[in-house]
Amino acid sequence: MILTKARVFKFKSIDDSSDVSIDRNVTILVGQNESGKTAFLQALHKSVSVESGVSFNITEDYPRKDLNQYQREHANNPAVVTELTYTLTDQEISEINTDLGFNLLESLSFTHKYRYDGGKTITLSVPEKSYVSHLIEHAKVTTETKEAIKNAGTIRELTQILEGLDLNNEEQEFLDSTKTRFVENENWHSVLTYYIWKQHLEPNIPEFLYFDDYRVLPGKINLLELQRRIEASESNPDALKDEDKTALSLLKMAGVEIDDLNNSEGYEDIKAKLEAISNSITDKVFQYWRQNQELDVEFDIRTDPKDHPPYNNGNNLYIRIKNRRHRVTVPFNQRSKGFIWFFSFIVWFDSIKEQLGTKKDIILLLDEPGLSLHALAQADFLRYIDDLTENHQIIYTTHSPFMVPSNRLYQVRMVEDKQKEGTKITSNLSSSDPKTLFPLQAALGYTIAQNLFISKKNLLVEGPADLVFLKFFSTLLESKNRTHLSSEITVIPTGGLDKLATFIALLGGNELELVVLHDYNSKPDARLESLIKDKIISSKYILNYASFRNLKSKNTSLLSSDVEDMLSPKLYLSLFNSAYSKELNGIQITEDELPEGERIVDRLNRYLKSKGLVLRPSGGFNHYFVANHLASKPSALGRIDSQTLDRFEFLFQKVNELLDE
Template identity: 25%
Template sequence: MDGINTMRIKSFQIKNYRSIKNSGVCYLSGDNITILAGKNESGKTTILEALEDFNTGKNIREEAKPLHNQEATPEIAVTFEVDKAELDNLFNKIGVEHSVTKDTSIEIIKKYPNEYSVSQETINLLAREDERKEKKKAIKDIYKQIKDIHSDYSQIGGTLPELSFENVTNLKNLLNRFKNQITPNLHIISDEKDKISISENLQGIINILTEMETLELLNDEFIKQIKQLIPNFVLFSSFDDIFPSEIPLANASNNEFIKDLAIISNLNLDMIRSGSPADRAGHKEQLNIKLKEDYEKFWTQDLTKVNIDWDSEKLYFFIKESGKFFPPGMRSKGRQWHLAFYIRISARSKEDVSNIILIDEPGLFLHAKAQKDILTKLQDSANDAPVIFSTHSPYLIETNKLSRVRLISRPEEDGTIVSNKIHKSADKETLTPIITAIGLDLSIGLDVAKDNNILVEGISDYYHLSAFKELLNFEFKKDVHFIPSAGADKIALLVSLMIGWGLNYCVVLDNDRQGREADTKLSKDFGHDDIKIILVSETEDEEIEDLFERDDFIKYILDDESNESLPEKKNSQLIKQRDLNYDKVLLSKSFFERRDEIRTSLSDNTRKSFQNLLTRIDETMGSFQEDGGSKAVDRS
């Protein structure tokens, strides 16, 4: 697709737009998918609508005027990276002998209702600010000479204007007027050299100002040209876009849905209207084959097929399920939305124009597995066009791609703001989709934005350590928080969050194969000296369950009064034995809930093992200094 992606969106900033006072700069994800995550009413939709309003073919909507100040002017700034070749071509079009050495960032600003400009930084780049500075310096030097002569010969009259470069054209006009005022009286100047100097210097300043004026006019021409390269911002709403059941043929040529269908399937209305019966039959077969093959890539829920048919008056659309044909209107709202989404998004990413796809709450009406299909389609479309979508669903957030997420929040005083990192100041409701996506259980009352966190492998570790903290009346030097991951292999995600939030933490792992592999990988990824890892036992292949004396484990964890029928295995092996059907999470939760009942019944060896583990954790957490630094702690 020639001409596509010569301007690549890098960031945006929105000011004075509805609930937004100043969004801050939002930097887009490098993989072409950016996710705006936040709770309801945080301003996610407002951001997408503002970006839609950046389109060159429309005014910023009237209702965009800010809630906090009706007099303030809505403003949307978008920064693009523009290809070097495209910029050189643009400079050539406006007659400027200027080139850049590499792809360059250009910030374009749109103010209500439809006024485009470029930022001062961009102006400096385009106008060669070094050249402007040289011209200003030359003018200042000449102006001083004129001012000195005029002071010596005040009788020549005229009003010498103050030197200000805010309005170059106005300054030029004022100097021309001054020149006309003094010219008839130059004979009064007795020194011939001064007489010539004031006249020539005035004309010299006017000539330089004319050159600067030309540069400013070229900026205006640059804006006209660069506007033609701005991609289309296409907003797709989960609330409005529904797949139709039928469309009259008489209206089909102007129907946006049919236009999109034609882009992705080669739908030919002329063939449908006037082709021979054989050609129409062949065209229908090819259309349905194409739709089936493409759609089933992005809908894995069942063997549904999309079918198109027509008569002399209408185009008809059907969903084929179990050999029966149903109009889309007879299927669920989520299914209708997904069909429309598939057609619209496919077309936007494939058409021969540059698009940026904006989607408000994709998959709102779909269940979790279908939302995963939505994500697959978005990733496919992002190969051709940047995608920005809003969500509060964890199923549209991939745990290994949290860098896509931008948190949207709305502090009462500040209005809607964008955070480029998942930060600790965000409230729990804002963080919910991210927390859920990485496998944390909100039902146990976690608050991952607090300091001094002990990251453990799973829920059972969380319950065991929480229980023994109370059973042993263990007093940590700091107010610590246990946070469970969804397995040793997922704990790196929590470490990334802790680092991003600037929080103190340590990691507690079993000394089994998975724990040791996680230890090695975490040390490699985050630095051996920078990450604090504790293995629950010095004995290889021991897990947290093995810290219990066998009798304690069988009686208080497995809830079995007798151990005669159980095989002689480690506790950690016993609880995993399939034919015994133990659920370690439920058993650990039950132990936690019964902790007060068994407080005095546990053996000394079990208490000692957990006391030792908690002490090592406490020493590690205590090594973190108030300034966030830490001392080295030996790992056991």
């Protein structure tokens, strides 16, 4: 049975959440702090909680601004808090049809409303007439009786007609068996609907479990005290604390009962049990925790009369984490908060249904899970969440971009606390507040950044114009069977030299092969020099255009150079004149007209200024516009001189060589 839609009314900050579509696997509620995410989860939890003693409380839960008025109405007109819609699975539909002996249903959904006083209302409809026709068709009755009942549309009508007839034994048996099976309930409009509800739906409605940061595993467990609280919980469920339940989950996960540890005889027996627990838990937890794979979980049992109560009485079970690299063990509770939380979460949810003593499906409500986890550990956690969906629907809240899988944004619901409306939840991202959208934008930006690096070999350049020129001339050289840029290399524009240095610093340790190609302005860039000094990147992987500009010159001094200077001045000017032909109104700029200088872009900018030619409001011209003109109209270049091709070929040879080492 799948929860497909939920709506919350008059609960804390929520007046009316509006209909919230629930994904069959994972639903992610994204919103700012105090937007109402937790309130939504708690309302669901209190509707059908797997835990005893959880119910609505009008003083705590009803919106305070309307509480006084509602308290006067509550006794006579208790308000609806939640409206939950469920859809049956194909297997459940098949089970109902098999039970009825007739393919009555192809699909079925129903809505369950929960009120503040604990009352419930079910909205459910089934095509009863077709089933009644089936019953009549297969009933062992006389022709006269069949004629009398042929127009009955419901089981109630059928039995009422039969009760008014003079029946033979077989007909009376048919009536009695029908009334016995389909029990009357005056609160239900349909006897068949009530039957399906009682037999197939109500017993299988999923229960909710709300989880936050409090169920963490203790570092040591006094076995006698735990045994005492287990026995006490048989009459008082509150005797077991959350940490006790997590400890029992740990033993369940390892396939060991507490009696096995309390009643073990001899060192070898208990040592074998402890090693079995260690191996089992280590394999399970570190299947998901990828942040440090050189850890093992170790367990030990011993007494400690000098410890404080209750640990000074009887055996204590100690949980320790061994670091194989440093060859030391430390108590579990001395590990990082993130590791403790991650470990405890996996332990608790590995056998959640068994621990809670239910056979019903459980919908997990996770409130801000993984807050203490590093971004990469949150990715580990999401992998575990995906595995949990094999057995549970999951709804969780977050404002971390790393808890939002950007390839599954359809699972995201935006939560906003709107002026005069209260909390609203929607899947319409376009209508959401920018502050609410920020985690999604950050997640999407992170994914875009990751996907830029589609190969291990990357050539970092400053801007999009570099990308266009390099791609164009690589393709041209390839068509001439000359050396071109390897297809394994991805060219990545970073947005300028300042950002280029940041890219190197951030990505240098990600096992990516990087070569940097940048503009040169009279002297080495201090930011790049600092990265070389700090050994973040080797100097041989940093190239500049000036190094490839004067291939045949004996002069080794470098000229200030941009990517545009890889083209001969005549060639670049022909491209420039074509790109801006409309704005130049037929003017053809030649190299002889330009002022002296090393960089063609700088010379053009000074020329335009001296002639009063305005190609854009901010002055100068758009370098990318010229490059893009080449990409869209390559014929604008005309005949390409051999020196230009030689420069690009030599550049590509060098880049390929560096990234082939």
